[in-house]
Amino acid sequence: MDLDDRNKKVLQAVIDSYIASGSPIGSTVLVKRFDFGVSSATLRNIMADLEEMGYLTHPHTSAGRIPTDLGYRYYIDSLISVENDSxxxxxxxxxxxxxxxxxxxxxxxxxxxxxxxxxxxxxxxxxPSESEAAYRHIEFVRLRGRQVLIIFVTSNGIVQNKLIDIDESIRQQDLNGFSAYLDEELEHRSLAEVRQQLIDKMKEEKLVFMQLMDETYRASQDVQERENEKxxxxxxxxxxxxxxxxxxxxxxxxxxxxxxxxxxxxxxxxxxxxxxxxxxxxxxxxxxxxxxxxxxxxxxxxxxxxxxxxxxxxxxxxxxxxxxxxxxxxxxxxxxxxxxxxxxxxxx
Amino acid sequence: MDLDDRNKKVLQAVIDSYIASGSPIGSTVLVKRFDFGVSSATLRNIMADLEEMGYLTHPHTSAGRIPTDLGYRYYIDSLISVENDSxxxxxxxxxxxxxxxxxxxxxxxxxxxxxxxxxxxxxxxxxPSESEAAYRHIEFVRLRGRQVLIIFVTSNGIVQNKLIDIDESIRQQDLNGFSAYLDEELEHRSLAEVRQQLIDKMKEEKLVFMQLMDETYRASQDVQERENEKxxxxxxxxxxxxxxxxxxxxxxxxxxxxxxxxxxxxxxxxxxxxxxxxxxxxxxxxxxxxxxxxxxxxxxxxxxxxxxxxxxxxxxxxxxxxxxxxxxxxxxxxxxxxxxxxxxxxxx
DNA sequence: GATTAGCACTCGCCAAGATAGAGTGCTAAT
DNA sequence: ATTAGCACTCTATCTTGGCGAGTGCTAATC
CATH class of the missing domain: 3.30.450.40 (GAF domain)
Structure with missing residues (x-):
């Protein structure tokens, strides 16, 4: 912030050198590598100032300087230009x-x-967080026995699937019908809306599909949560x-x-x-x-x-x-x- | 193989101790911890024998013994009983x-x-390798524009999806029809059979669905390959x-x-x-x-x-x-x- | 007043030596 | 065949001292 031009240059030189070499930077090395037009003694004074301001530190008394986190912060914010020399x-x-x-x-x-x-x-x-995704399609596929696979597709092509058990009396045909029904009701709605809609529907719906509704609700939650967690x-x-x-x-x-x-x-x-x-x-x-x-x-x-x-x-x-x-x-x-x-x- | 009972016991004791402690096992330690009824000098002789047979080794002259890979092998094959003390x-x-x-x-x-x-x-x-999986269902879902999502379901509930581009003239209805057709033709077949079937069909099929066939073929390959690689x-x-x-x-x-x-x-x-x-x-x-x-x-x-x-x-x-x-x-x-x-x- | 040269001082690093401890291998006795 | 004893080997650890890099201070200089 309140650094004059020379101090800035020195700070940058120290950090650049340290990043390159990994070992603490002393005044003599600095004066050799860069041309500040001043002697190592002056550099020592400058570096002591920078240390007092919190930008540099010492691993031990007779070692060179290394940047502090604050020093890096200043370096990032004020000293490097990402635009040029790229x-x-x-x-x-x-x-x-x-x-x-x-x-x-x-x-x-x-x-x-x-x-x-x-x-x-x-x-x-x-x-990617899918909060903006919209409902696109749902599919129920009967596997062996009671098992049914719910496949939930969003408008941006995310596919979520989930295995559930349901009553065997529900046939694949019924499932298809239910899927078509949901597609009609929910198409283009956001996931949040889908969930609300499902809750509303569950209150009035016939019991057979209750479980499917419920599982669909969960699946829509999963799409958001599980993908988000990855x-x-x-x-x-x-x-x-x-x-x-x-x-x-x-x-x-x-x-x-x-x-x-x-x-x-x-x-x-x-x-x-x-x-x-x-x-x-x-x-x-x-x-x-x-x-x-x-x-x-x-x-x-x-x-x-x-x-x-x-x-x-x-x-x-x-x-x-x-x-x-x-x-x-x-x-x-x-x-x-x-x-x-x-x-x-x-x-x- | 040709180890007498005492040698076996010593080898086991060395390996057990080494596994527990991590540092080379000397004769005195061994004689203290276990009761072989012999002195450390005898143990030294035994250990020297075991070393000659390749079961133990020395990190350096004056260190204790550690097992060789061969020693471990013998230990696993003949000395540990997984059944007891579990x-x-x-x-x-x-x-x-x-x-x-x-x-x-x-x-x-x-x-x-x-x-x-x-x-x-x-x-x-x-x-799990899905080579035994059978075809169960395929679904084509049209997303935006030319994009279609192929969803491939196997009998054990694995869902594979893939995004492709197809001609816009093909409508969702056509896709559903094609999906139903494939379901009928391919149900219960193994993935290998599915692929063969698809190749056969492609030779005789009308051109519109050619690309879908082809992509389905690839998807069936992916199910096997990609899942296997995980x-x-x-x-x-x-x-x-x-x-x-x-x-x-x-x-x-x-x-x-x-x-x-x-x-x-x-x-x-x-x-x-x-x-x-x-x-x-x-x-x-x-x-x-x-x-x-x-x-x-x-x-x-x-x-x-x-x-x-x-x-x-x-x-x-x-x-x-x-x-x-x-x-x-x-x-x-x-x-x-x-x-x-x-x-x-x-x-x- | 800022800069510089000079110098004493500090500290970490490294190599060399010293020491202790653990363990072996051999030999001679049992 | 087993054992006790002993010399020997090797490592790990601690200490020591010298080296080099670097600082901080002071006094002289521009």
């Missing part, structure tokens, strides 16, 4: 593998690995490449955290409201109390509504410029692919 | 969390975590608890291997033919060239046909007796749950 990054992205999963799940998995490979961090994707983590082993996770204890904690996907979900959901790329540094994030980890998070769309979150989790010392680019690119790519899939069937 | 294990299993995923995928994920938690190893499950890994972080993976390099290799699920699939598929629990020790397994890892693998059924493999991967130094129990138990549990789900709808 040619080489773009070029890098050109060589990236293409995504081509024709199944939604597969696409998500591929994309999470894609993120991981390009960012050298773990890639995380929260499946978190895809790809390439977690990428993070093991970083020397900061040479510590086994840290690594273990990290993987434990990854297995608790629910927490990750909460974490990523928090940022779903905002547009654009967000960066969470180290302790800034209350849900993921992992020291030394940062997240770069963005949103992707399918159509006009915001529907999903994606991002990467990596060491605080990461190549932010590049990673931000990768997340941005992937978000756009996914938006495009999902758009093609769900929305623009018309103009193809 | 009360405490059974009891342990009683407290295990229940599985209740009503979605096949969810069930697999739960079960893999279940395995991991109880065995302190990584749990791995290969989804490998679920749960609780991989359990393995990090073992001190043998304190080495970061090993850990990294392990997680890399886990990410390459295809290899795991091959590995597990090898043992799909045999009934009962199998143990692969260390280097015995050509596909998973991970030193110091063992696998305990079993099969589970859905109905009368063998359909899936499950198991755990952990350090060679694992609690085999307990782990074998857990894998066995989980296999039976899964068989029961899947049986309930797919087969025995009648008698419920």
């Amino acid at each position: 040619e080489d990054i773009e070029e890098h992205l050109q060589q990236a593998p293409q995504l081509h999963g024709d199944d939604l799940q597969e696409l998500m998995e591929e994309a999470s690995r894609f993120l991981a490979t390009l960012s050298h961090c773990a890639g995380v994707i929260v499946a 978190v895809y983590i790809g390439g977690a082993s990428q993070m093991l490449e970083s020397p900061e996770f040479a510590n086994v204890e840290k690594m273990r904690a990290l993987f434990k955290a990854f297995e608790d996907k629910y927490k990750l979900l909460k974490l990523l959901d928090r940022s779903v409201s905002a547009q654009g790329i967000k960066v969470f540094i180290g302790s800034e994030n209350p849900y993921f109390e992992m020291q030394g980890c940062s997240m770069v998070v963005g949103n992707y769309n399918a159509g006009s509504n915001v529907v999903g979150t994606l991002g990467v989790i990596g060491p605080t010392r990461m190549q932010y410029k590049q990673v931000i680019h990768v997340v941005d690119y992937t978000a756009k790519l996914l938006t495009k692919l999902l758009g093609e899939r769900f929305q623009r069937g018309l103009d193809r | 009360e405490d294990i059974e009891e342990h299993l009683q407290q295990a969390p229940q599985l209740h995923g009503d979605d096949l995928q969810e069930l697999m994920e739960e079960a893999s975590r279940f395995l991991a938690t109880l065995s302190h190893c990584a749990g791995v499950i290969v989804a 490998v679920y890994i749960g609780g991989a972080s359990q393995m990090l608890e073992s001190p043998e993976f304190a080495n970061v390099e090993k850990m990294r290799a392990l997680f890399k291997a886990f990410e390459d699920k295809y290899k795991l699939l091959k590995l597990l598929d090898r043992s799909v033919s045999a009934q009962g629990i199998k143990v692969f020790i260390g280097s015995e397994n050509p596909y998973f060239e991970m030193q110091g890892c063992s696998m305990v693998v079993g099969n589970y059924n859905a109905g009368s046909n063998v359909v899936g493999t499950l198991g755990v991967i952990g350090p060679t130094r694992m609690q085999y007796k307990q782990v074998i129990h857990v894998v066995d138990y989980t296999a039976k549990l899964l068989t029961k749950l899947l049986g309930e789900r797919f087969q025995r709808g009648l008698d419920r």
Whole structure:
């Protein structure tokens, strides 16, 4: 905020160097690598100032400086420009593998690995939230004995299925009739409306289909809930490449955290409201109390509504410029692919 | 094979102790903990014999003995009896969390975590192979524009869906007619027969439905292939608890291997033919060239046909007796749950 | 008043040595 | 065949001292 130009330059130099090398940066190294036109003694004074302001710190008395979380924050907010010098990054992205999963799940998995490979961090994707989906079709298929499979289709092509037991007296023909009836009543309605409608109907309906109604109600809930809960983590082993996770204890904690996907979900959901790329540094994030980890998070769309979150989790010392680019690119790519899939069937 | 009774007892004592403690076992420790009625010097001679026969080895001159892979093999084949003293294990299993995923995928994920938690190893499950599944129903649902969703249902309740583009002139009504036609022609046939039938039909059929036929053909392939490829890994972080993976390099290799699920699939598929629990020790397994890892693998059924493999991967130094129990138990549990789900709808 | 040179001081890292402990292998006695 | 005893080996751990990087302070300089 209140940094003069020279201080800014020094801070940036320190952080850039530290990100590149991973070891604390001393005044002499800095004066050699960059040309500030001042001596190492002056740099020491400047660095001492920056430390007092909270942007840098010391691992121990006679070591160089490393950025604090606050330092990284300032770096992200004020020092890096994502726009310029992105040619080489773009070029890098050109060589990236293409995504081509024709199944939604597969696409998500591929994309999470894609993120991981390009960012050298773990890639995380929260499946698109289907709150805007509309009812399209329901199908009841009788299997063996009492078993019936409910297949629930939404307008954007999500298929949810569920196995239930029902009275054997209900025949496939009856089921078909009921399915046609529901299609007529519910078509084009949002899932919320569908549920309300079903509740209303259940009050007046004949008893035979009561159970089917009830199960349909549950299935419509599942579509929303279960899909929403899906978190895809790809390439977690990428993070093991970083020397900061040479510590086994840290690594273990990290993987434990990854297995608790629910927490990750909460974490990523928090940022779903905002547009654009967000960066969470180290302790800034209350849900993921992992020291030394940062997240770069963005949103992707399918159509006009915001529907999903994606991002990467990596060491605080990461190549932010590049990673931000990768997340941005992937978000756009996914938006495009999902758009093609769900929305623009018309103009193809 | 050609070990006398005392040698066997010593070998078992060494391996048991090593599994429990994790550090090499010396003659004095052994003589203190067990009562062989001989002195440490005699034990030294015996252990030297066992080493010569290849069952034990030395990390270095003045260290105790640890088992070789061959030693473990002998231990598994001849020394442990899974039957007896299983009360405490059974009891342990009683407290295990229940599985209740009503979605096949969810069930697999739960079960893999279940395995991991109880065995302190990584749990791995290969989804049931659907080669025995029969055709049950197909549904075409028109979404926006040219898009049509194909929903393919097999007799055991697997639902596969696929999005395709078709000519806009084909109406939902036509699709329904075609679906009814296919249902009639293909009902109760195996997937292989379905594919053959479709090929035959395509030669004689009118052109309009050609594409749908073709896509249906692909979908039937997908059901088999894609489901077969699914490998679920749960609780991989359990393995990090073992001190043998304190080495970061090993850990990294392990997680890399886990990410390459295809290899795991091959590995597990090898043992799909045999009934009962199998143990692969260390280097015995050509596909998973991970030193110091063992696998305990079993099969589970859905109905009368063998359909899936499950198991755990952990350090060679694992609690085999307990782990074998857990894998066995989980296999039976899964068989029961899947049986309930797919087969025995009648008698419920 | 900002900048710089100089210097004492601090701290972590690393290699070298010292020590203790665990365990073996061999030999000679039982 | 078994055992006691002993020399030997190897590891793990602790200590020590030197090295190098880097800081912080002070006094001189621009």
